[in-house]
Amino acid sequence: MNAAWILAHREVMRFIRQPTRLFGSLAQPLMFWFFMGSGFAGSFSDGLSEQDYAEFFYPGIVLMLLLFAAIFSTITLIEDRNAGFLQGVLVAPVSRLSVALGKLAGGTLIALFQSGIFLFLAPLAGIDIDLTMILLLIGICALIGMGFTGMGFIVAWKLDSTAGYHAVMSVVMLPMWLLSGALFPVEGAASWLEWVMFFNPVTYAMVILRQAFYLTPSQLLADAEFVRALIVSAGWTVLMVAGSAWMVARSRGA
């Protein structure tokens, strides 16, 4: 477990030393929020009479930031493999589980740090925040972040080119995010879309994240939709972490 912590620490340290990564990951969602929020506000205003679109869209943007930061943090796995760092770790007396957990924890922390910054913009969207809510949101973001870092890890473990990874993940991630209820609500979408959204793990991440901006912890636990989404999200995270560990464990001899 100690080894996992060392690897996670290194991951964060590398992130801090490459400020362009931070800039890029924050600038993109900000622009999305600003341009898309302003652009769509007019067309959606009938359906969302009480909520102004910028506010509806805000949790979606936080989720986008979280997803992309989590997924793309695992690009460093490919870099580590190509640069040779990974082989050194794999011949060290470190459990295979620690190798996976270290990378996942590091990726999650990086994603959490970026979305954490964004959480403080909530008042701009007209959402009031307090300490309980921030702590709750950080917990939820950690759960979601870990799950999608794991998904990135599983794909990255098999690839040897960062460009290829970028291409694959952009094609996979953008639709997953678009069809999660981040941009428009699940209710009222065409029924085939509703089905796609039902099987999209990001949909459930979107539910727990959005609810957490509005309800207190006790209200959340009483909310059946939230609890169901929480169980799906936790299951997804467990599955992805286990999958990552499995990839590392079976890799000898490749």
Next chain:
Amino acid sequence: MDPQVLISISKLSHTYAGTRKNPGREALKGVDLDIASGEMLALLGPNGSGKSTLLRVLTTALVPTVGAVRVGGASLQQNPAAVRRQLGVVFQNPALDGKMTVGENLWASGLLYGMGRALLRDRSRQLLQAVDLADRVDERVDSLSGGMSRRVELAKALLPEPAILILDEPTAGLDPVARQEFWRLLETLRDGGRLTVVVSTHLLDEADRADRVAILHEGQMLVCDDPKALRRQLGQEILTLSCDDAEALKGEINRAMGLEGIVVDQALRIPLDGDVSLDEVLRLFRPKIRSLTIAHPSLDDVFIRHTGERLLGGFTN
């Protein structure tokens, strides 16, 4: 088993799985090799001879298809974790994090090997001094020269005081000065023979520095012995004659003087023993000889003797 044997390799074969278009490739074919505690063993062979595959197996990075390997009593297949604890590894490709400093790389690696902080601090300082990099501890690895980062790798591998140091062509890509320097350090850090070293190389002068040389060719181990003994077996000296038709000359010399030669790269190589008269060779064949060299046998000659090819491939084949 001999108690001195630290690494025992028996009947080791490995075939890389093929794909639909490429058939599998048999990289190792039944290698048997015992490595004694404290010795320096060099694996010598051209590219594709199986050196790297053998070392990948030893580092636990690759599970061989056939054969048994035991390291310090632990089975490599059944208990890779116990093997890893005994190893320090320097790979052919760099294994350092370029974005971290020299000190941070050592620090992270030491912690991964479960070293205590106080010991890690002392050992880092000591090793960086030994490899002449004490003043570079706060520089990022990215900013170091090739030779320097190789020395950091060496320090990193030796940090947890491994019983065995494995180096896969550690000096590949270095200029001759940096190579000499690396080997000088390696010999100093062998610690009076307490450390067992397994190093692969395709360079004769590097292999000559080892206690024993195992020559690999197309996945098979041809011979393994003290480099001096290997060279002695070839006689006192090697006479190399270049001429227009080496095959014809080989036959003529054999008929006239009973000498057995080998033609390699259009030159005739003849091992000389004390009683062969060079004057006689010159008297009989002077007009056909374009140039003539006499030298002590090198490991290249040993390789030729066993394979009929030059290790450092000539310009023509």
